Every structure is written in C-alpha cells, then in structure tokens.
Amino acid sequence: MKDACKLTATDAGAAIRNGELTPRVLANACLERIGRREAETGAWEVLDGSRIDEQLAKLEQVPGPERGLLHGIPVGIKDVYDTADLPTAYGSAIYEGHRPAWDAAAVARLRAAGAVILGKTVTTEFAYWKAGKTRNPHDHSRTPGGSSSGSAAAVADFMVPLATGTQTVASTMRPAAFCGIVGFKPTLGRISTAGIKTLAGSLDTVGMFARCVPDVALIGGVMAGRADWVAARAAAMPPVVAFARTPEWDQVSAAGIAVVEDAARMLEAAGATLSTGSAPAAFATLADDQNQVLAFEAARDFSSEWRHHRALVSPQLSELIEEGLLLSPADYETAQAHRLECMAALDGLFGGADILLAPSALGEAPPLAEGTGDPLMSRAWTLLGLPSISLPAGTGPAGLPLGLQLAARPGRDASLLAAAQWIEERLA
Amino acid sequence: MKDACKLTATDAGAAIRNGELTPRVLANACLERIGRREAETGAWEVLDGSRIDEQLAKLEQVPGPERGLLHGIPVGIKDVYDTADLPTAYGSAIYEGHRPAWDAAAVARLRAAGAVILGKTVTTEFAYWKAGKTRNPHDHSRTPGGSSSGSAAAVADFMVPLATGTQTVASTMRPAAFCGIVGFKPTLGRISTAGIKTLAGSLDTVGMFARCVPDVALIGGVMAGRADWVAARAAAMPPVVAFARTPEWDQVSAAGIAVVEDAARMLEAAGATLSTGSAPAAFATLADDQNQVLAFEAARDFSSEWRHHRALVSPQLSELIEEGLLLSPADYETAQAHRLECMAALDGLFGGADILLAPSALGEAPPLAEGTGDPLMSRAWTLLGLPSISLPAGTGPAGLPLGLQLAARPGRDASLLAAAQWIEERLA
Numbered sequence: 001m002k003d004a005c006k007l008t009a010t011d012a013g014a015a016i017r018n019g020e021l022t023p024r025v026l027a028n029a030c031l032e033r034i035g036r037r038e039a040e041t042g043a044w045e046v047l048d049g050s051r052i053d054e055q056l057a058k059l060e061q062v063p064g065p066e067r068g069l070l071h072g073i074p075v076g077i078k079d080v081y082d083t084a085d086l087p088t089a090y091g092s093a094i095y096e097g098h099r100p101a102w103d104a105a106a107v108a109r110l111r112a113a114g115a116v117i118l119g120k121t122v123t124t125e126f127a128y129w130k131a132g133k134t135r136n137p138h139d140h141s142r143t144p145g146g147s148s149s150g151s152a153a154a155v156a157d158f159m160v161p162l163a164t165g166t167q168t169v170a171s172t173m174r175p176a177a178f179c180g181i182v183g184f185k186p187t188l189g190r191i192s193t194a195g196i197k198t199l200a201g202s203l204d205t206v207g208m209f210a211r212c213v214p215d216v217a218l219i220g221g222v223m224a225g226r227a228d229w230v231a232a233r234a235a236a237m238p239p240v241v242a243f244a245r246t247p248e249w250d251q252v253s254a255a256g257i258a259v260v261e262d263a264a265r266m267l268e269a270a271g272a273t274l275s276t277g278s279a280p281a282a283f284a285t286l287a288d289d290q291n292q293v294l295a296f297e298a299a300r301d302f303s304s305e306w307r308h309h310r311a312l313v314s315p316q317l318s319e320l321i322e323e324g325l326l327l328s329p330a331d332y333e334t335a336q337a338h339r340l341e342c343m344a345a346l347d348g349l350f351g352g353a354d355i356l357l358a359p360s361a362l363g364e365a366p367p368l369a370e371g372t373g374d375p376l377m378s379r380a381w382t383l384l385g386l387p388s389i390s391l392p393a394g395t396g397p398a399g400l401p402l403g404l405q406l407a408a409r410p411g412r413d414a415s416l417l418a419a420a421q422w423i424e425e426r427l428a
Numbered sequence: 429m430k431d432a433c434k435l436t437a438t439d440a441g442a443a444i445r446n447g448e449l450t451p452r453v454l455a456n457a458c459l460e461r462i463g464r465r466e467a468e469t470g471a472w473e474v475l476d477g478s479r480i481d482e483q484l485a486k487l488e489q490v491p492g493p494e495r496g497l498l499h500g501i502p503v504g505i506k507d508v509y510d511t512a513d514l515p516t517a518y519g520s521a522i523y524e525g526h527r528p529a530w531d532a533a534a535v536a537r538l539r540a541a542g543a544v545i546l547g548k549t550v551t552t553e554f555a556y557w558k559a560g561k562t563r564n565p566h567d568h569s570r571t572p573g574g575s576s577s578g579s580a581a582a583v584a585d586f587m588v589p590l591a592t593g594t595q596t597v598a599s600t601m602r603p604a605a606f607c608g609i610v611g612f613k614p615t616l617g618r619i620s621t622a623g624i625k626t627l628a629g630s631l632d633t634v635g636m637f638a639r640c641v642p643d644v645a646l647i648g649g650v651m652a653g654r655a656d657w658v659a660a661r662a663a664a665m666p667p668v669v670a671f672a673r674t675p676e677w678d679q680v681s682a683a684g685i686a687v688v689e690d691a692a693r694m695l696e697a698a699g700a701t702l703s704t705g706s707a708p709a710a711f712a713t714l715a716d717d718q719n720q721v722l723a724f725e726a727a728r729d730f731s732s733e734w735r736h737h738r739a740l741v742s743p744q745l746s747e748l749i750e751e752g753l754l755l756s757p758a759d760y761e762t763a764q765a766h767r768l769e770c771m772a773a774l775d776g777l778f779g780g781a782d783i784l785l786a787p788s789a790l791g792e793a794p795p796l797a798e799g800t801g802d803p804l805m806s807r808a809w810t811l812l813g814l815p816s817i818s819l820p821a822g823t824g825p826a827g828l829p830l831g832l833q834l835a836a837r838p839g840r841d842a843s844l845l846a847a848a849q850w851i852e853e854r855l856a
Contacts, residue, residue: 084732084736095529098529101523101526102732102733102736103731103732103735103736104732105728105729105730105731105732106731107732108731108732108734108735108736109728109731111735112731112735189629189630189764191728192626192629192725192728192729192731193629194626194629194728194729194730194731194732195732198620198622201617201620201621201622202617224757225728225757226757228757297620300533300537300619300620300622300653301533301620301622302533302622303531303533303534303536303537303540303620303622304512304530304531304532304533304535304536304622304623305530306536307531307536307539307540308512308530308531308536329652329653329654329656333839336617337839344772411761411765
C-alpha cells in the first residue's frame with residue numbers, strides 16, 4: 001500500500017482489519033516519512049525503534065477478536081505524558097533523561113487499545129511558552145504553535161495519524177489551527193491527567209490531534225473510555241450554531257474573522273440555524289481570570305522546580321511563576337468563584353445554540369522568532385471547561401492554514417463531535 | 429529541654445526563636461522517641477539519618493531574619509507524596525524503592541519554610557484500603573485509621589509534631605479521630621496536589637495532622653501560602669454551629685453520637701449559637717455519589733498499574749477498579765452533576781450556621797483485623813470540597829479516642845480554623 005502514512009487512523013484501522021495493511025507496514029511507512037521530514041520539521045523528542053519492534057511483535061500475537069480499537073495505529077505522545085519505556089523530559093533541561101516509573105493513565109489506555117506508541121513529540125517547556133525545535137510543516141520559518149508543537153506538526157506532516165496533546169490555555173486549539181489539522185479538547189476532567197506533568201492543576205486538559213474528526217473521536221473515545229465518542233458520526237440534523245463577538249475578537253486578524261463569517265454563511269446555506277449575539281457582560285473578564293488561575297497555580301505546582309532548579313527554569317516560565325507568587329489567594333479565589341458563576345450561567349452564552357463558533361487563533365502561524373502564537377482565543381473556553389474542536393478552514397494572506405474553533409456545553413462531547421463532522425463535511 | 433518531642437510545633441518554634449531549643453536537639457528528641465516506640469507503632473516507611481543531618485546543617489547556615497515559619501520543625505511526610513531525596517513507594521509493592529525526580533509541591537513549600545523532613549510515613553496502598561504495618565499508639569491491637577496511618581500515629585505518639593496526609597474519602601478525618609489528634613483537610617483545591625500520587629483526581633485533597641489547632645493552621649498555611657491561616661487565632665465571637673442528623677448517623681455508635689451532642693451542649697453553654705435541623709433531601713445520596721466518583725476515577729487513574737502490574741494490585745483496590753470499570757460514563761457524570769448542584773445549594777445545608785458538627789467516624793478505632801475503619805462520615809463533605817477539622821473529643825467504651833468533625837463552607841478555611849480553636853479551648 002503506497003503512502004500508508006497518509007491514511008487517517010480510521011482508514012488505516014479498516015485496512016488492517018480487512019488484511020490490506022499490517023501494523024508493521026504502517027509503522028514502517030510512518031518511520032520512513034519521519035526519516036525524510038524530521039530534519040526540517042523537528043517534531044520528535046524520542047524515537048526508539050527497538051521499542052516499536054517490541055510493540056509490533058506483541059500485537060502480532062493478538063488474535064483478531066481480541067484486537068483493540070487502535071490495533072496497530074501509530075500514535076505520537078506529547079513529552080509531558082509519562083511513559084515507562086521512553087524518557088520523558090517535559091521539554092525541560094531539569095528532567096533530561098528522566099525515566100518515569102509508569103505510563104500516564106491515558107497512554108496506558110492507548111496501549112490497551114492496541115496503539116503503537118511511536119515516540120515522544122516535542123513540547124514547549126512544561127507545556128508553557130518556551131518553544132522547542134519544531135517548525136511548522138507548511139512553512140519551516142513559522143511556529144507550529146504551542147505547547148503541543150511536535151504532536152501537531154507530526155500529524156500535519158503525515159508522520160503519524162494520531163497524537164496526544166494537552167490544553168491548559170490554548171495548547172491544542174492553536175497548534176491544530178496553525179498546522180491545518182483537527183484538534184479536540186474534551187470537557188475538562190473527562191480524561192485522566194494522572195501521569196501528565198502539571199502546569200496548572202485546575203486547567204490542565206488532555207487534548208489530541210488527527211487529520212479528520214472521526215479520528216479525534218476515535219482516540220478521544222479510547223482515552224476517555226467513551227464508546228459514544230468513538231461512535232459519533234456526522235449529525236443527522238444540522239446544528240444550531242452561534243457566534244458572539246467577544247472583546248477578544250478585536251485582536252483577531254481580518255482573515256481570522258473572515259473564516260468564521262464565511263463558515264457561518266456556508267453552514268447556514270447548508271441548513272444550519274445561525275444566531276449571532278453578544279456574550280453576557282460577566283463573561284468579558286474570563287480571559288483575565290484564566291490568566292490569574294494559570295499564574296497562581298503554576299507558581300504553586302512548580303514549587304519543587306522553583307526551589308531546587310531555579311536556574312534551569314526559562315525566563316518565560318519564571319515570569320509566570322513570579323506573577324503567580326505576587327497574586328493574593330483572594331485574587332485567585334475571586335477568579336475561581338467567577339469561573340464557577342459563569343459555568344452556572346452558560347445559558348446566557350449559548351442561548352439556543354448547540355455550538356459556538358470562533359476563530360481558533362488570531363491569524364496564521366507567526367514566524368518562529370515571535371514565539372508560539374497568542375492563546376487569547378481559547379482562554380475563556382478552557383477556563384469554562386467547554387469541549388472544543390479546531391477545524392482547518394481556509395488559509396490566510398500568507399497561504400497558511402487558519403482554524404475554525406467550535407465549542408459545546410460541558411459534557412456534550414459526543415454531540416460536538418457529531419456537529420463537527422457535519423461541519424467538516426460541508427467545509428471540505 | 430526535656431521531652432522536646434512532646435512540644436507542639438508552635439511552642440517548639442517559639443523555643444527555637446528565643447534560643448531555648450535548637451533544630452538539632454528537637455530532631456534528636458524526635459528520633460529518640462521514634463527509637464523507643466517505632467517497633468510497636470510502625471509509623472515510618474523511610475527514615476534516613478544522613479538526610480536529616482544534611483537538612484540540619486543547611487538550616488544552621490540560615491541567618492535569623494531569613495528563617496522560615498517552620499524553621500527546624502520536624503515533619504513526617506505521607507509516602508504518597510513524592511520526595512526527591514527519599515524513596516517513595518505509595519504503599520505498593522509495584523513501586524518498592526522508587527525514587528521520584530522531584531518533591532511534591534507541598535513538600536517543596538515545607539522545605540522552603542525551613543521544615544526538617546524527618547522521613548516518610550506509612551500509607552495504605554495508594555491511600556486506599558489495604559493497611560500497612562502501623563498500629564494505633566493508644567492500643568496496638570487497633571488500627572490507627574487509614575489511609576494516612578503513619579502520619580496520624582507518629583503525631584499521636586509524639587514522634588513528630590506535624591505530618592502530612594491526604595483525603596480522598598476520609599483519610600485525614602478518620603485517623604485523626606482514631607489517634608486522638610487534630611486533623612485538617614482544607615477546601616478542595618487550595619493546596620497543590622502536584623507530585624502526590626493520584627487516587628481519584630477530582631477528590632484528592634492535601635490534609636495534615638498535629639496535636640493542636642494552631643499547629644495545623646501553621647503547616648496548612650505554609651503549604652497553601654496562606655498567611656491568614658497561619659495567623660488564625662481563636663475566634664473572638666462564639667461560632668454559630670449546627671448539626672443535622674443525616675442518614676449516615678444511623679450507623680454511628682452511641683458514643684460517637686454522644687460526642688457531638690455533648691460538645692453541642694457544652695458549646696451552647698459557652699455562648700455558641702446552636703441549631704439542629706435536617707440536611708436537604710438532595711444531600712442524602714452524596715455518600716453514594718462520592719463512592720461512584722471514587723470508583724470511576726480510580727479505575728482510570730490507575731490505568732498504568734492495572735495494565736502493567738495487575739498481579740501486584742491488592743484485592744481491595746482491584747475490587748474498586750473493577751467496580752469503576754463497570755460504571756457507565758453517564759453514571760459518573762450524573763454523580764458529578766449532582767455534586768455541583770449540591771455545592772451550589774450549600775445554604776440549605778448550613779442555614780445560618782458557620783460550622784457544621786458531626787462525628788468524625790462511626791466510633792472508636794476497630795481491631796487491626798477489621799481494616800482501617802469505615803469512612804462513611806466524611807464521604808459527603810469530601811465530595812462537596814468543604815474544609816473540615818477533626819478534634820479529639822472524649823473517649824469511647826474501650827477508652828479510645830473519639831473525634832468531633834467540624835466543617836465550613838468552601839473557602840472559609842481561616843474562619844474554620846478560628847472557630848476550631850475556640851471550640852478546642854472549650855473542649856479541653
């Protein structure tokens with residue numbers, strides 16, 4: 001099979017089940033692609049051929065009826081997820097060569113479903129701002145976005161059909177948009193973060209990347225133990241979609257706004273009900289609240305690194321920690337209380353809509369020198385714990401991908417996946 | 429100074445500040461006490477004299493004005509907290525000899541405040557049911573309670589003035605009550621759990637033990653970075669206290685009920701306003717909800733251990749994981765949604781009261797063969813994230829300690845500490 005590395009996970013899984021493809025051929029196709037592209041893209045932190053061979057040999061012993069939902073599908077794991085068989089450095093010099101004693105819970109679930117853990121993908125330092133070596137596969141002078149840089153670039157560059165990420169601010173939505181692929185961040189708390197290095201405990205969320213919506217439904221469903229996510233198919237009924245120009249929209253590029261407006265018009269023409277409105281005033285400060293929660297929690301969650309290895313903490317993370325250490329507990333608790341109030345008032349945000357639309361990022365991927373891009377467009381929704389998906393939607397003035405961000409109410413992950421697939425089919 | 433090991437942390441700190449005591453003399457007094465009692469009590473998993481010496485030598489270099497709030501105070505650390513300089517096995521054969529790459533964030537904050545980490549205390553397996561070697565210092569045929577068994581026993585046995593615990597179900601309240609000491613579980617989320625092994629991510633809470641309320645305020649305030657907790661002193665005004673006989677009370681022993689009723693009468697006589705009533709009907713299922721959340725989350729958070737080391741998981745934890753794997757995501761989400769509804773309806777539970785009263789446990793510490801005791805009396809309050817304190821309050825028919833459990837609204841930790849100190853002074 002030619003170009004097996006370009007298959008979606010769903011198609012590759014079907015080809016494996018019907019005997020047209022084997023896990024070994026697929027893994028080799030991915031490794032060959034990596035061999036050709038990695039020098040420029042720089043998506044991988046660790047690749048260990050002998051570990052891949054071990055996994056393939058084990059999978060070959062699994063009889064057909066016992067094969068899991070991801071049997072033989074290669075997956076890249078962001079290097080903030082612990083892996084018992086591969087080093088895990090969290091993008092930090094502090095933990096160079098560190099070998100965890102366990103797999104992150106989400107990794108163990110991927111293995112149990114038959115996934116082939118191909119290797120560890122580059123993360124920014126502790127999933128915050130300091131970029132790693134990864135470049136945007138669409139333009140090597142641009143950032144892939146952060147913090148799940150390597151995972152997004154690897155999927156976009158056809159090195160692997162699936163990869164895991166995290167989102168504490170915008171670390172799944174933004175790289176998905178910049179790399180022109182699908183990103184999915186489920187409802188806060190739906191997938192275990194055990195064995196994932198903490199950045200800000202009450203915000204950290206498991207995310208994932210693929211090249212189509214059914215694929216994020218598949219890997220997300222496996223990690224969450226949700227058959228209804230795996231089974232999510234394009235909604236039979238057009239969704240009710242809405243967008244409200246929040247204060248953040250003022251900072252979005254014209255192309256970024258146009259993506260949402262074009263998509264809205266197109267979806268309306270395809271039968272979707274569209275409403276526009278304004279977000280309730282109480283929601284206007286959520287992006288600031290998110291930053292306060294982030295800084296306060298990072299300052300405490302990195303207490304060990306701050307005490308024992310301060311010289312090895314980047315200027316970017318040091319600035320966040322110092323900001324957090326200056327916040328009063330009362331500031332933090334006010335932000336958390338406001339978060340809860342808004343979570344209890346989502347009717348005002350959604351109105352009658354199922355799905356909110358917004359730009360995934362301010363515009364196209366910026367040049368590498370400017371960092372990993374602004375996370376503004378996901379701050380509020382991450383704080384609220386909303387499930388969200390970024391779909392590739394057109395290109396900007398430089399010809400680089402833009403993203404359309406969708407969000408649903410907490411717990412409505414399966415219907416978000418169904419609506420996203422309906423939208424994906426019409427955007428295509 | 430004779431019997432320095434019997435000093436409270438507050439008194440020992442004052443003695444160190446005014447030159448009557450040195451950290452080394454205090455640490456040696458604790459070690460000597462441990463030497464005399466450990467064979468019977470079995471509170472410690474790891475004690476490393478050379479690490480203690482290193483810490484003392486460093487503290488001796490700290491000039492007076494730079495000394496922290498816990499300068500020279502020995503602390504025992506429950507063995508589910510990671511420590512970079514001591515092995516951490518989480519009470520499980522799986523991780524025998526495991527050496528973490530970091531300190532838990534709470535441990536780093538204790539070190540930064542000048543605490544002397546004396547060693548690691550015995551935990552039940554992963555802070556769940558399977559007991560370790562620890563015995564109740566008041567009666568070596570009885571359980572100290574779990575899961576923070578060694579921490580509670582060490583403090584009760586005058587081996588150390590302070591120790592850390594966790595609470596996912598009742599793992600701070602119950603051992604505090606059984607061992608006749610003070611236990612404090614702050615509001616959910618107020619202290620970082622980074623570097624503490626996850627049992628059930630949305631329930632795990634940092635807890636702590638001491639022999640008086642000002643001491644738990646001190647260590648809690650250090651770990652939380654809360655000056656107002658450290659400064660909490662007996663409330664000037666008597667608290668408004670309430671108790672409502674929930675369905676759980678039917679299972680409490682007569683002596684356990686009498687503790688609350690006697691305390692309520694005594695507090696009323698001392699000027700407290702007392703109300704009795706009934707908890708709202710919606711709250712009746714919270715203990716069951718708590719168990720569903722626990723089982724579902726444990727089943728996913730232990731995915732790695734379940735996949736790679738199932739033969740080394742105890743029957744007790746295996747049963748919980750199997751229960752969790754059988755729960756549907758809908759059951760879990762229903763329980764979590766009900767939790768949120770009740771958290772938004774605390775007015776109905778508290779009425780006009782500041783402080784709720786309840787038994788800390790069903791009765792006295794059961795015999796070792798019966799396990800670590802029933803956690804029922806803390807399930808609902810842990811689920812709601814309420815800050816709670818267990819105070820020693822009388823003895824039961826076997827002459828063993830009983831506990832009075834106090835709870836306040838989320839975020840009211842400082843006023844809970846102040847009320848608890850007011851109550852402690854009157855119970856004494």
